[in-house]
Amino acid sequence: MDFTFTDDQQTFREAISRFLMTEAAPEMLREIWETDVGRSPDLRNKIAEQGLTALSIPEAFGGLGMDDVAWALMTQELGYYAIPDSLADTAYVASALIAGLPHSVAQRGEWLERIADGSLRVAIGHPVNPLVADAGHADLLLLAHGDEVHAVPRSQVDVQGHGSLDASRRLAQVSWQPSAATLVAQGEQGRELWAQTLNRGALSVAGQLLGLAQRMLDLSVDYAAQRKQFGKPIGSFQAVKHHLADVATQLEFAKPVLYRAAYALAHNEPNAGVWVSQARLASCEASWLAARHGIQVHGAMGYTWEVDLQMFMKRAWALDNAWGDRALHKTRVAEYVLSGAAPLGPGYTFED
């Protein structure tokens, strides 16, 4: 029993953090907002050079073969820097979906290799999300038709963009026609793949929300330590301190739930989905509180376009309902807890 990360995992996380700190500074985010595509080819290339697109890809296809537990760390960094890119959708969620396709799908290996080398961007149209993130920029779209999984080239879909609260998000309505040529999985296998994909998408969001919460907390602590009123830093006042202490507390207790969920997914535990939903709800609450208390601590500055807090707040608000809204995740937890059949109480935290 060891519920911690290895030194290698911690080092990996620190390396990602250093990379994104340089390459995804807030000023750069603002510049990218102003562009039509909302994405930076330069950043994309650097991400691929760092091997980040290859993290989950099996080693046989040129990847690093990392699992969900590594993504629990990685997604927190992606959230912390609010990168203007849907890296996790392609490199984590879609790569797992493609890896899970029947081996009879001829292009499976090629797609995995191209994700690894950074030349294939994949958007996922899961039924739980009404719009498809980054559909316009994708080379390949994985789309649902009932239980079927279809892999559709960008050229065969019609994309209608919608603005988002988060200027870095690129959401679109996708119109397309399923055909035998695009079908890559169906029936029980398709259903299972979509279920796994929902769990990975939701875990990815949970990790990003915790990273966002941490960033909002850090920004707010910095601001409260510098801003003076009544001749003192406002962070010396208990009312301000307690706002931030509450954020720190929620955040600290949400992280282990994320890690537990990631481990459950990586080990195909039967209740992995329940853990993922718990992680989602805990991270939604932590990030929501970090935004609310963050803007309060920033005072009027928090309500401006100028202060960086807004980018992280808006990402957190936008992601709150991505890959399943709270109602979906609460329902999954309630169905388990109130089933009357689940082992509850002490002693069942790790084994049923």
Next chain:
Amino acid sequence: MELTYSPKQKAFRQEVRQWLAANLPPEPLASYDTREGFEQHRQWEAKLFESRLSMVMWPTELGGRGCDLIEWLIFEEEYYGAGAPMRVNQNGQLLLGPTLMEFGTEAQKKRFLPRMAASADMWAQGWSEPNAGSDMAAITSKATRDGDGYLLNGQKTWSTRAIFADWLFGLFRSDPASSRHHGLSFVMVPLNAPGVTVRPIKALNGKDAFAEVFFDDVRIPLENRIGDEGQGWHVAMATAGFERGLLLRSPARFQYTARKLVELYQANRASADRDSSLGDAVCKAWMDAQAYALSAYHTVGRLSRGAQIGAESSTNKIIWSELDLRMHETAMRILGASGELTGKSADGHDWLEGFLFAQAGPIYAGTNEIQRNIIAERMLGLPK
């Protein structure tokens, strides 16, 4: 990350489970806030001790069995999962015990710890005074050097179950010229010593759950001091850290309450669901108890890799005390009009007693406001 138990850990869980199944009292014990219940709990503790299950983490020579933190968590899960009695001597075992191990002399350890593990000695705390609550450094009770001992004078208060206890430990001002956290000494006092007067204070539940203790020229020998003279604050802070931290309120206790709450909701669903927020509150309580358990395993893992528990023990205290309060508030809402009735509820659980005690959680062991200050200043680095 490897989230499976070893064969040794599984065997230990089985051993504890079987021991509890064979030895649990057939009837629930009376409240330990009554003399009758206190003595019943003392006997139960003695029984645990006979099987070296009272202080599983203590070394064998001091009455424990040398378990590590994971085994301790397993023990707690089995213990509370079985609905076993509350632990009556925790103030001694979990607060003073670790302090003695860290700061006590070999003679003090031998003299006090095995008897504490066996609950042959029951311990009460002597921190708070009428004018030193959250501001503990305002202590004025004195320990005046008198030959080979001290004379204690002053008053302590909010001393849990001191009316029934054998010993008290706490802070006294040994340097009359000192102020605040300087010049304090950490001492142990037998409560039957001449000059000690213990007066019960009725708590919210109507029972003598705590007491005020008066000291009138109470003489204690020097060997009843822990650590150096004047170093009491340093010694006490270590103790307060243990108290807020993991040990005092292990997650299993709250996971057990969460399970009882789910069962209570299921049994009363027809009426409870008239309030559509109750099912949500029940599931949230269960999730929060799980989160606390996961956090404990995470902390234990980090400790075993050499990390120190710092200000995050303050986050623990906020989490468990507020969770306990929310769970009991939810239970009272589920029980509706029958919630106010004294005695056990239909499920055999005394929700009302738990509800009243939960009110104290955010106050004792350092109020949650003090904990938030600690988190803000020591974890987040905000200015004083």
